Amino acid sequence: QVQLVQSGAEVKKPGASVKVACKASGYTFTTYDITWVRQASGQGLEWMGWMNPDRGNTGYAQKFQGRVTLTRNTSISTAYMYLSSLRSEDTAVYYCARNGAGAAPDYWGQGTLVTVSS
Amino acid sequence: QSVLTQPPSASGTPGQRVTISCSGSSSNIGSKTVNWYRHLPGTAPSLLIYSNNQRPSGVPDRFSGSKSGTSASLAISGLQSEDEADYYCAAWDDGLNVLRYVFGTGTKVTVL
Numbered sequence: 334q335v336q337l338v339q340s341g342a343e344v345k346k347p348g349a350s351v352k353v354a355c356k357a358s359g360y361t362f363t364t365y366d367i368t369w370v371r372q373a374s375g376q377g378l379e380w381m382g383w384m385n386p387d388r389g390n391t392g393y394a395q396k397f398q399g400r401v402t403l404t405r406n407t408s409i410s411t412a413y414m415y416l417s418s419l420r421s422e423d424t425a426v427y428y429c430a431r432n433g434a435g436a437a438p439d440y441w442g443q444g445t446l447v448t449v450s451s
Numbered sequence: 452q453s454v455l456t457q458p459p460s461a462s463g464t465p466g467q468r469v470t471i472s473c474s475g476s477s478s479n480i481g482s483k484t485v486n487w488y489r490h491l492p493g494t495a496p497s498l499l500i501y502s503n504n505q506r507p508s509g510v511p512d513r514f515s516g517s518k519s520g521t522s523a524s525l526a527i528s529g530l531q532s533e534d535e536a537d538y539y540c541a542a543w544d545d546g547l548n549v550l551r552y553v554f555g556t557g558t559k560v561t562v563l
Contacts, residue, residue, distance in 0.1 A: 434501055
């Protein structure tokens with residue numbers, strides 16, 4: 334069965350960076366794009382960007398341009414989200430998801446809580 | 452801020468039908484397909500409807516989606532207590548030739 338398993342919770346200081354991993358299984362990793370979404374406490378869902386695991390090309394939300402980088406390691410079917418220059422407003426649960434039929438994110442990781450606090 | 456607008460809340464009694472609207476523009480709903488998600492706090496969002504009106508395997512037919520012009524809607528018939536959750540519409544958007552995935556503002560459904 335399709336599964337996306339994310340790395341564990343992180344606590345970071347303002348100005349630091351974080352890298353969240355998303356390991357895919359149950360399907361051919363390079364066949365489907367990966368999307369990253371976050372949700373801050375009490376807020377809605379916010380799209381951060383997408384990546385094609387086969388070619389490595391990416392697209393980012395304007396809000397995160399210059400601070401977010403999406404990469405992958407196809408040999409271990411894992412996608413990564415790197416976010417730099419963290420601030421308190423980046424405290425949120427970060428999700429990876431696979432883009433399925435109709436380019437709709439269908440299978441989601443369990444989420445990774447990133448807390449930014451001094 | 453969210454590009455797609457939803458009512459903040461909706462409610463109904465068990466067995467009733469509840470409808471959630473989602474308003475967008477020509478660069479998203481007007482030219483792209485709409486997806487709907489259910490989200491419970493502390494869990495990952497789950498896909499309910501994709502491509503306007505398609506249900507993934509395992510989603511009950513109590514959930515249905517439709518689209519007209521730059522608006523879409525999700526209907527939940529035979530409302531059940533387990534349907535209490537936040538619901539989000541979403542669509543790809545290519546305004547200003549920049550591709551992005553946009554979510555609605557979210558609707559909290561309460562079963563009275």
